[in-house]
Each structure stands twice: as structure tokens, then as C-alpha cells.
Amino acid sequence: MNFYFFRCSKCLGIRQNEKSKKLQKDIFQFNDFMDRHYLVGTQLTVAAHCTINATIRFMDKIKIFAPATVANVSCAFDILGFALESVGDEMIFSKLDEKVITISVPLGSNLPSNPEKNVAGVVAKAMLDTAKADFGLHIHIDKRIMPGSGIGSSAASSAGTAYAVNKLLGNVFSDTELIKFAMLGEALASGIPHADNVAPAIMGGFALVRSYHPLELIKIPVPDELYCTVIHPQIEVKTENSRKILKKNILLKDAVTQWGNIAGLIAGLYSKDYDLIGRSLDDKIVEPVRSILIPLFFELKQAFLSAGALGGGISGSGPSVFALSKGKHTAENVADVMDSVYAKTGIDYDIHLSKINEQGVKIII
Template structure:
């Protein structure tokens, strides 16, 4: 007998990875939300519990509800769903809070319906939650949450997502200064045109990063973690960004940049020991200026969303 209820872990994610604005992302292993989704005989979707963050519970105002409805509209299911959300990822943190809720809802619903949809179809549904959250249906957070590991959105029309392997010793450090930067606001300040010179640099770095991940070339990964287009603009919104970045690299990080739209700052390191040293250096910067923060050190999550017992 198939279960009517499922409890899941929905990972936090780092989007953009410096050079890959809206196309690159990676799932984290040590931080994420939990959700309980149950199948009901009453059609539609209801958010029955939401703990950890002050977010709307109305279905059409909640990203999990909107993503779930997108799935139901493409399904011939006669069932409905109740969703409980336990938020450990703060909204506006830059590590995929809305993506965790959106992907968790559609992944769990798909499981309870005996998997009628492919992972790429689930990405499309989850993107509708992202559209509600930021005004843009981007996939750089939802893709790694669903596929696991690193992902490349090769194309949006048609949607084409490439899972990318992750070197065994790669760890992420993410520090979240306790300010909120809304994705919709951080998009408004971006330029809509770039120079050909900057474009060439960025394309080279995206190719270099993907090649480094495939070949376990940590030095190449580090050289490729450069952003000539978005970071110079968005970093203005993040207190002490330049100092945090320079200290992280001085402590051994391969590279450092803005996680998603910020204000979180991420660094990638080879080996957990270095990632924790990087965390200490980041913390020291914010301690010295009196800014509260949260910090996470995580290996790369290769499987994405997972069932909890």
C-alpha cells in the first residue's frame, strides 16, 4: 500500500556560483527546510502549518502552494494535498528559501502520486514558485535542489538542465549577515546590457568552472570563481563584502562570492578543515563590526531532496 504522507528534507542552495548568473547552482547538505506533505481526498492545496518564518499560509501567496498548483494543473489526479512547512532557511537570505519550499512541495506530491512527472517537469513547476517570490521564473536554485549537486541551466527555452559532478573534497562555507535582501530588489539594480569584453570573461569562467568540476581540478575551479558583471553591483548591498571575501581567500578558500542575490556570501574550499578555517575568518569580520550572522559549513549534497524517517 502506497503511503499517503511523506516527510522530506529540502536543501538550501547557492545560486550563480559567481560566474553563472541564473544558470549555475549547487545544493547544500547541512542546512535546509523540512516539510510534511499528505494526500487528501479533498482537491486543491492547503498549507496547514508553517513554522520558523513569518510567511503567508494562503495557497496563492505561498511559493509551495503556487508550485504545487502548477503540478496539479498538469495532472489528472483526483486528490488534493496538505502541506506542513518547517522553515530553517530564512527568507531573503540568499540560499534558496523559496526554492526549498517550491521544490519540496512538487517533489513530495510527485512521490505520493507514484512519480508521473520527470525531474525536469518538476523544475518547471517549482519555477512558478520562484516567479511568485522574485518576479522571475529562474531555475538556478530549484534545479540543484531537485537534481542534487551542481547543475547548469543550459537553456530556459526549451528548459535544458545539465547535472554536473562534484569533486569529493569540495566544501562550501556560507555566512548570512542578518539583513534581508529581497531577490526582486536586487534584480532591479542590475544592468540589462553588458560589454562584449565582460561577456567574454564571464563565458570563459563558466566554461572553466564546469571543466574544473568535471576534472576535479580545484585550482581551475578557484580561478573560475570570478564575476565581472553582477557582483560589482550587488556587493554594494552587503556590509563588509570585500573584507569578507579577501579574508576568506587569505584563509585558503578557492574562491568567494555572493550567494544568489545575497546578502549571504559563499566560499568554496578543498577539504572541510579549510572550509571551517574560512568560516572563522568570515565570522571575525562581522564580529569586529558588530553585525549578527549565521554561518554554515557543508559538503555538497549530491542527491537533493530526501525522505526523512
């Protein structure tokens, strides 16, 4: 289903139309109207009010929030991720008449402004080429998630770009197609086009990558009282490197233990059984290997479990470490004990506390 946005010349409201049919270039037949006034930077006109055969132009500019994400989720390596509410990048996308892509970043940022080397540029180019767009783009990235943090820094920019460019194109792509475009950014950043960060960033909530070939994403329900606390030690761990240290072969008996936990985690999320979620957050395969890259990992884990967290583990490929809790109060206690463990290290760190973000990328003003 495509969505088209326009400003009505009679009532001046910005409107979104769900049921529309393209008759010819830029001429759409509108069947009904919905009031959803959250659009920003829209420059749309409509020839007639509440009638058919309206001429529109799509919006020229959009500003979005792209959330940080926690991938792998302990036992669910490479297949599950969830989005955070309180941490993410802000990005502004502006149409250009010339068919080029330019990127700007705040002064002092180490991000590449060459669009071929920036994940946002790579994702945007693929989308504009596929859609045979007749415009170019300027992308401004206010990067608030540090690269290599393990909470989906490249995924936020990739997913945010996929979402925003799709809006500028008039919603021509499905969520699954957006995730595939965003995976091009992940491939540039880490060498591996994985989906477990970009999928929750776009879809919101917990996103399960049921299959890569073909790509199939399933949105898993989020229990209401689930909170996440993440500590981000400011040392860089590249996804590429932390993947290299994994063993290519594992014991079948360890795999069986792991899939019991994965099944338990999914069952816990559906049935809102917080304790089952906690018991299932147990990773016998990746955590024992990757945890060596994270200073005081086991002290952190012991501390957050003692503070009442349901469970947790390495966020993405690290170095961030996440814990899930039932209720904000426990999540705050978890933040306190994480702080206590890291205060003595001399390593800079941030701690984030967030509900699970059920919406994913969103348009902001």
C-alpha cells in the same frame, strides 16, 4: 520511468517497482522488485506477493528535507547552482480526500498560510491540476531557511513540494517537469521563474541550466573534497530588488572574460582541478554591482581567500556570501575568518559549513 511503491501483504516489506505497466486505474503489472525501504507514511497494499496484476494505492503522506542552494556561483550568473547538505527546510505532505490545499507553518513564522500566496501552495496546485488528481493536500512547512537569505529559501519550499507531490502522485513527472513546476514558486517569490536554485535542489550536486527555452538541465560532477562555507548576514535582500540594480547592457569584452571563467569553472569541476575552479570564480559583471548591498563584502572576500578558500562570491542575489574550499579543514578556517569579520558589525549572522549535496531533496523519517 515511473516508480510505484507498495507494502507487500505477504512479506510486509515496503517495495518499489521500477518496471511496471499501468493496465487500468490502480491496477499495475509488476515485472520485478527492488528493496528500497526508505518510504515513510506509506499505506499501500498488494493483493499478491511477487506476482502480476497487483492492486495498489499510492502513499498518503511523505516527509522530506529540501536543501538550501547556492545559485549564480560567481561567474555563472543565472545558469549554475549547487545544493548544500547541512541546511534546508523540512516539509510534511498529507493527502486529503477533499480537493483543497491547506498549509500550516510553525507559530511565529511570517510565512503565508494562504496557498495562493505560498510558493508550496502554488507549486502543489499546478501539479495536482495537471495530473487531474482526485485528492487534496495538507502541507506543513518547517521553514529553516530564512526568506531573502540568498541561499534558496523559496527554491527549497518549491523544489521540496515538486518532489513530494510527485511521489504522492506516483512519480508521474520527470525531473525537468518537476523543475518547471518548482519555477512557478520562484516566479511567485521573485517575479522571475529562474531555475538555478530549484534545479540543484531537485537534482543535487551542481546543476547547469544550459538553456531556458527549452529548459535543459545538465548535472555537473562534484569533486569529492569540495566544501562550501556560507555566511548569512540577517538582513533581507529581495531577489526582485537585487535584480533591478543590474545593468541591462554589458561590454562584449567583459562578457568574453566572463565566459572564459565559466568554461574554466566547468572544466575544473569535470577535471577535479581545484585551483582551476578557484581561479575561475571571478565575476566581473554582477558582483561589482550587487556587492554594494552586502556589508563588508570585500573584507569577507579578502578574509576567506587569505584563509585558503579556492574562491567565492555572492550566494544567489545575496546577502549570503559563499566560499568554496578544498577539504573540510580549510572550510572550517574560512568559517572562522568569516566570523571574525562579522563579529564586529552588530549584524546578526549564521555561518553554515557543508559538503556539496549530491542527492538533492530526500525523504526523511
